[in-house]
Amino acid sequence: xxxxxxxxxxxxxxxxxxxxxxxxxxxxxxxxxxxxxxxxxxxxxxxxxxxxxxxxxxxxxxxxxxxxxxxxxxxxxxxxxxxxxxxxxxxxxxxxxxxxxxxxxxxxx
Amino acid sequence: xxxxxxxxxxxxxxxxxxxxxxxxxxxxxxxxxxxxxxxxxxxxxxxxxxxxxxxxxxxxxxxxxxxxxxxxxxxxxxxxxxxxxxxxxxxxxxxxxxxxxxxxxxxxxxxxxxxxxxxxxxxxxxxxxxxxxxxxxxxxxxxxxxxxxxxxxxxxxxxxxxxxxxxxxxxxxxxxxxxxxxx
Numbered sequence: 001x002x003x004x005x006x007x008x009x010x011x012x013x014x015x016x017x018x019x020x021x022x023x024x025x026x027x028x029x030x031x032x033x034x035x036x037x038x039x040x041x042x043x044x045x046x047x048x049x050x051x052x053x054x055x056x057x058x059x060x061x062x063x064x065x066x067x068x069x070x071x072x073x074x075x076x077x078x079x080x081x082x083x084x085x086x087x088x089x090x091x092x093x094x095x096x097x098x099x100x101x102x103x104x105x106x107x108x109x
Numbered sequence: 110x111x112x113x114x115x116x117x118x119x120x121x122x123x124x125x126x127x128x129x130x131x132x133x134x135x136x137x138x139x140x141x142x143x144x145x146x147x148x149x150x151x152x153x154x155x156x157x158x159x160x161x162x163x164x165x166x167x168x169x170x171x172x173x174x175x176x177x178x179x180x181x182x183x184x185x186x187x188x189x190x191x192x193x194x195x196x197x198x199x200x201x202x203x204x205x206x207x208x209x210x211x212x213x214x215x216x217x218x219x220x221x222x223x224x225x226x227x228x229x230x231x232x233x234x235x236x237x238x239x240x241x242x243x244x245x246x247x248x249x250x251x252x253x254x255x256x257x258x259x260x261x262x263x264x265x266x267x268x269x270x271x272x273x274x275x276x277x278x279x280x281x282x283x284x285x286x287x288x289x290x291x292x
Contacts, residue, residue, distance in 0.1 A: 001236060008167065008182065008183050009167040009168060009250075010167050011167070011168070013237070013252075014236035014237060015236075016236050016253050017236070017252055017253060062251060062252060062253045062258050063182075063250065063251055063252065064167070064181065064182035064183065064185070064251070065181070065182045065185065065251075066182060066183065
């Protein structure tokens, strides 16, 4: 089982308490009624779905209930860092990325 | 107009008991419970009405007399009053200061899990680290027990209180009995 650090509970908690909530840092347009269908599609449906480092929203749904963001590797499933909602994307060091990219897709589950 | 008949509250786990294998299970008596969401500015007012300050650190609780307040989230608490008084009406006086008080007395029930194998029985379905170093006496947390969401409070070295929804009570009780038998 993965242990995920909740930035609000300030400790690692078991994966079963969490729910993933898609890509992070997607800003809802302020002028929603003015934007074109294409722009709405891009905002609402189109996701990067990158192989490698991804920034995701997570929710500690069976814990404190809070949404937070996480940087994670989409192949190894490993978490690099979690941070509170509203905080900017953290700068990741090469060491941090190398530490999670080394695995061969086994998540430790 | 005819007077409404007085209806007695039925406990969802009335009459149940289990003891064996170092685990004792007992339904907790009917109590009043409140779900509180509050802004930081309202905490002083609530503390006055409650009689003690709300806990503000993660995974902690505070208690005085028969009232207990459990930290659930940065602005969320579960408050219980074992004397079954009208706790919600009391705390609602703080609502103008910026909080929401919801009476959940009829939604929740609780089970006391005690004995030397209590933590082992809970760990059959609860993935949290329940060793004393990680989950000390007084620690409280919302978590899961198998398929049910629970709020866990450690009331003693070998004693826990499991709060769950009354509709889940039969499931949680049955699960804990099975867990206790193999603890």
